[in-house]
Amino acid sequence: MKSRNVDALILKSINFKDSDKIYTLLTKELGKISGKAKGIRKIGSKRLSSLDTLNYVRIGIVGDGDIKTITEAKLIHSFSNIKKDFDKLNSAYYFIEILNKIVQESDEDSEIFNLISKCLKRLDEVKYSDTRVENYFEFKLLEHLGYTLQLERCIDCSEVLNTERSYFFDYEGGGLVCSNCKETTFRLKPDTLNSILYLKGFYQGNDLEFSDLDQIFKYYINDLIGGVSKAKKYLDVRNS
Numbered sequence: 001m002k003s004r005n006v007d008a009l010i011l012k013s014i015n016f017k018d019s020d021k022i023y024t025l026l027t028k029e030l031g032k033i034s035g036k037a038k039g040i041r042k043i044g045s046k047r048l049s050s051l052d053t054l055n056y057v058r059i060g061i062v063g064d065g066d067i068k069t070i071t072e073a074k075l076i077h078s079f080s081n082i083k084k085d086f087d088k089l090n091s092a093y094y095f096i097e098i099l100n101k102i103v104q105e106s107d108e109d110s111e112i113f114n115l116i117s118k119c120l121k122r123l124d125e126v127k128y129s130d131t132r133v134e135n136y137f138e139f140k141l142l143e144h145l146g147y148t149l150q151l152e153r154c155i156d157c158s159e160v161l162n163t164e165r166s167y168f169f170d171y172e173g174g175g176l177v178c179s180n181c182k183e184t185t186f187r188l189k190p191d192t193l194n195s196i197l198y199l200k201g202f203y204q205g206n207d208l209e210f211s212d213l214d215q216i217f218k219y220y221i222n223d224l225i226g227g228v229s230k231a232k233k234y235l236d237v238r239n240s
């Protein structure tokens with residue numbers, strides 16, 4: 001049978017039979033799939049040794065069934081900085097938890113794959129703060145899934161965001177409203193406006209005010225996954 005090569009992120013694995021493992025993989029080309037590695041747990045087996053959770057690999061697969069067979073694997077990125085840092089690891093698990101909830105098996109979506117790969121690289125690079133990478137992930141994911149929050153202009157008068165003006169956030173309308181148009185219960189801190197501009201371009205705005213955006217994104221992410229993320233609860237404790 002012909003082997004096919006795909007880019008994959010390893011989300012998790014379980015032991016199977018005496019020496020096999022079954023992996024849950026998010027692939028760029030085929031969406032989320034299951035793949036079996038035969039004999040990988042035999043003592044001394046170095047074959048397919050790059051199949052650790054969270055690794056970015058290029059793999060060869062065969063089979064059309066629910067569980068495909070992994071024939072070869074080449075490591076592209078091991079995200080070693082994430083793996084040695086408990087907080088970064090939790091951020092990565094947060095991304096994976098959300099993905100597991102929203103991406104169905106064989107749901108092809110290369111943009112989601114690219115988004116999570118990019119966010120893992122940013123987490124691994126150390127120069128970005130973990131919370132900013134999380135906000136970027138949430139913001140881009142919501143946008144991609146059709147939760148287009150209007151953060152560029154007032155949803156009532158359409159005036160473009162002006163950092164001199166004060167703004168509120170309207171959850172029902174899904175966007176900013178300027179103080180000329182309407183006042184809601186959620187008045188944004190003045191610095192939040194700069195954070196929005198930073199996030200849109202993804203600059204390094206580590207000293208900016210993000211708590212308002214955190215709250216807004218959390219509201220919509222919870223709506224998306226139909227509950228509260230377990231990993232996010234931990235991250236909230238870290239932030240407080």
Ligand SMILES: [Zn+2]
Binds near residue numbers: 156159177178180181
């Ligand atoms: Zn307005």
